[in-house]
Amino acid sequence: MxxxxxxxxxxxxxxxxxxxxxxxxxxxxxxxxxxxxxxxxxxxxxxxxxxxxxxxxxNSQAKALSSGRTGAVGVLVPDITNPFYFDLIRGTQLQLKAAGYTQLLVDTEESDEVEASTLEQLRKSADGIIVAASRLTDEALLAAAAKMPLVTINRDVPGVPAVIIDTPSATSQALDHLVSLGHTRIAYMAGPLTSQSSTRRWTTLSEAAEERGVEVRRLGPFAPKTQSGAAAADAAVHSGVTACIAFNDLIAIGMLQRLRERGLRVPEDMSIVGCDDIFGADFCNPPLSTMASPIEQAGRVAVSMLLARLNPLAGGGTRSRSVMPTHLTVRGSTGPARQAL
Amino acid sequence: MxxxxxxxxxxxxxxxxxxxxxxxxxxxxxxxxxxxxxxxxxxxxxxxxxxxxxxxxxNSQAKALSSGRTGAVGVLVPDITNPFYFDLIRGTQLQLKAAGYTQLLVDTEESDEVEASTLEQLRKSADGIIVAASRLTDEALLAAAAKMPLVTINRDVPGVPAVIIDTPSATSQALDHLVSLGHTRIAYMAGPLTSQSSTRRWTTLSEAAEERGVEVRRLGPFAPKTQSGAAAADAAVHSGVTACIAFNDLIAIGMLQRLRERGLRVPEDMSIVGCDDIFGADFCNPPLSTMASPIEQAGRVAVSMLLARLNPLAGGGTRSRSVMPTHLTVRGSTGPARQAL
DNA sequence: ACGGTAATGACAACCGATTGCCAAACTTTG
DNA sequence: CAAAGTTTGGCAATCGGTTGTCATTACCGT
Known part of the structure; x- marks a missing residue:
């Protein structure tokens, strides 16, 4: 040469x-x-x-090689096409860019294996990792967090820094809302079994239901996609409930569509509450009552927590857990309970 | 140490x-x-x-440093939160992962400056770049393409490989559809001035309108966000048209909301056609008639074209331009023209 | 004016791989 | 059995920076 x-x-x-x-x-x-x-x-x-x-x-490669720091942060999400993650991603992206970091965005395809191998891969090519809605076991996450700076979003594992979106408390609000409308038979349309969010929400919900003396049954699990809404709607109708709290807005919107196809009216025949207030929740038909939270902010906070670990010098008490408030936003998909059959 | x-x-x-x-x-x-x-x-x-x-x-850093290849491909989009890009991103991500590449996703915030600086930045840390809906000038893109492998999406610059989504031809279909419904006064709600897609579409549309002897006026420009839909709706109503073809679904959906607020019915008082068939177009109220195209596939094709350039050995004629077909999907937002005032 | 400290900048090792070049070992052939 | 050819694998340079070590210079107070 x-x-x-x-x-x-x-x-x-x-x-x-x-x-x-x-x-x-x-x-x-x-x-x-x-x-x-x-x-x-x-x-x-x-x-x-x-x-x-x-x-x-x-040359960032050369810099990374000699300094050991890559200036990149990996962001893992289970499904890029889920609108819930749009705002999250934007939040992380903005905050990372502001701090001079590059975002490595990876879609783990709802698979724990892809997630695990990505994590291993990123160990060398990123300074830290943000994992949203992890599908891994607590042990695996803990082990990963021991190897490199890691912050989870919506996944609470002792010893792993996390940003938690407080949907359980919003779930109680949603239940109160439905109860106040006269609903006594309510279903929870569960998300993936490996989703801690779904589990936590169900726990809260069933306890709250007992306190209030209403019946809440769990249906599912359903994949967090609009397509799953059809099965969810059918299951809900079959179970005889008058209101549903869905794992997320995708399922809820899918249910809306299916119920309409079947000639059922929302909210007259069935009330639906979603979760996340994603893009589309405000303009679907009817507009969806849902649990809203500052998602973009959650992304920013996760980045801040991670960067605080990467640069301990910059002072400030290093929080290891941050809870984002959530509130119920009532729109048109919830209404008074239909008279019992 | x-x-x-x-x-x-x-x-x-x-x-x-x-x-x-x-x-x-x-x-x-x-x-x-x-x-x-x-x-x-x-x-x-x-x-x-x-x-x-x-x-x-x-260690990918070390590999990159010595071999000169980073195994990463940059993907630039103007706005991550625009659902149009979700499928595109998923397409590029899947195809890149299949080929063993890493995706560096960057949101350029609809800014030509951010786009230019990102391009420069990525020159060293990526093997190639895919630029969706570039806001740069032809010259700047050509210069960038000369420095490193680059494929554009929805941006036609002679000498730069591109994947083009053929919305102009779908625009003609949309016009025919509206004309067949009796509309004679139609508006095109334009997108950003720097968007070539918008310009191409308008050119096609005004020519087609002349052939068909109907009036099409251009309104805008409007930012490609639902919030801009309000202004677009007001402008459309004020201009006295009975049907609108929007730059994209975000604007169209925003218009739907605004028209509803103002007590106007769609499609009875105003027909609306969107573009892209994004998430939400099928469940908004009324469901949106729009121009659909295989977006995820567009992302895959762009990656294939780029990789063909990166690894010329793998044979196959290196296409430098690929056009994705587009078709009109009629839903509930278009209907017969209201009787002229 | 002199010893001492601080500031400055050159040298070279190093990060973890790739790759051209060459020598040793092995295989084939006449 | 030797000459020629083919593998095989080691050495060392290289990618573009970072960083520890150290010699040199400048400035300080006394």
Missing amino acids: ATTQPAAVDRPATIHDIAALCGVAASTVSRALSTPDRVNIRTRQRIEAAAAQLHYIP | ATTQPAAVDRPATIHDIAALCGVAASTVSRALSTPDRVNIRTRQRIEAAAAQLHYIP
Whole structure:
């Protein structure tokens, strides 16, 4: 191969080019750019001028190799096409970019295996990881968190920093709302068995139901997709309930569609409550009553928590758990209970 | 700092560890793993066994630095929260993962500056780039494409490989549909001025309108968000048209909401056609007539085109332009024209 | 004016792989 | 059995930075 071409035209500039131009050593250039205080101000200015002139852009690969830090953070979501994650992703993206980090977004396809292998993969190519709605076991998450900085979203494992969206408390609100409308037979349309959110919500719900003396039965599990809504709707109708609390808005919206197909009216014949207040919840037909939360903010908070771990110097008590408030947003999909058959 | 710990417990294994364990040179390990043919089969098997035993995972940073290839592809979209891109992103992600590449997803925030700087940034950290709905000038895109492999989506610049979603032809279908319903005064609710899609669509539309002897006026521009739909709806009502073709579904859905607020009925008082058939178009109220296209497939094709350039060896004529078909999907938001005032 | 401390910048090792080159070992052939 | 050809695998340079070590210089107080 040809030797180093000093006059290479379009090759991106390196610190060596700058060093040659300024007549200093490459290490001096490195220091001038990363620890300006350790270099004479005049030298530094010459170097900065040369860097600008050569359009120098540091090679992140090389930087990562020698410093051990990649400047990237992995963000794992179970399903990119689920609108719930849009705002989350935007939140992480904005916060990461603001801090000079790159976001590596990966869709784990609702699979614990993909999630585990991605985690292993990212161990070297990212400084830290944010895992949303993990499908892994507590042990696996704990082990992963021991190997590298990791923050979960909507997954509470002792010892692993987490941002929790407090849907359980909103679930109680939803139940109260339905009870106040006269509903006494209510169904919870469960999400994936491996979803901790779904489990937590069901626990809260069944306890709350007992306190209030109403019947709540669990149906499902259903995949968190609109297509699953059809099966959910049929199951709900068959079970004889007058109101449903769905694991998330996708299922709820799917139910809305199916009920309409079957000629049932919402909310007259069946009330539906969703969860997440995703894109579409406000303009579906009827508009969906749902549990809303600051999702984008959850993403930002997760990033902040992670970065606090990566750069401990920047002070501030390192929170290891943050709970995002959730509230019920009532729209048109909930109404007074139909008279009992 | 401490010297290299030969007995470091939890440090990820390197090829040197493998080499030491097998009693060969590191380069042999490298060859055994990347060009197995160049190594004795027995040696290779020993190395593979050792690699498995040590849970060896190649360091992608180091690989990138020495080989010049990063194994990553940048995907730039103007707005992650726009559902249109969900399927696109999923398409690119799946195809990239299948080929062993990592996806670097970046939201350029509808800004040409962010887009340009991201492009420059990615020049070193990605092997190639896919740019969806670029806001850059033709010149800038051409220059970027000259520096590194790049494929655009929905942006036609001579000399730059592209995947084009053929909305113009669908626009004609939409116009025919509206004309057949008796509409003669129609509006096009334009998207961003820097969007080539919007411009192309308007050109096609105004020509088609002339052929058919109907009036189509251009309103806008409107930002591609549901919030802009309110302004769009008001403008449409004020202009006295009976039907609208919107730049995309977000605007169309926003219009639906606004018209409802103002007490106007769709489609009785106003017909609306959207574009993209995004998540939500089928369950809004009324369901939206829109121009649908295989978006996920567009993402896959873009990746295939890019990878064909990255690995020219894998044969196959390298297409530099691919057009995705689009068709009109009629739902409830279009109907017979209201009688002229 | 001199010893001492601080500031400065050059040298070189290093991060973990890839890869050109070459020598040793082995196989084939005359 | 030797010459020629083919594998095989080791050495060392390289990618583009970071960082520890150390020599040099400048500035300080006395």
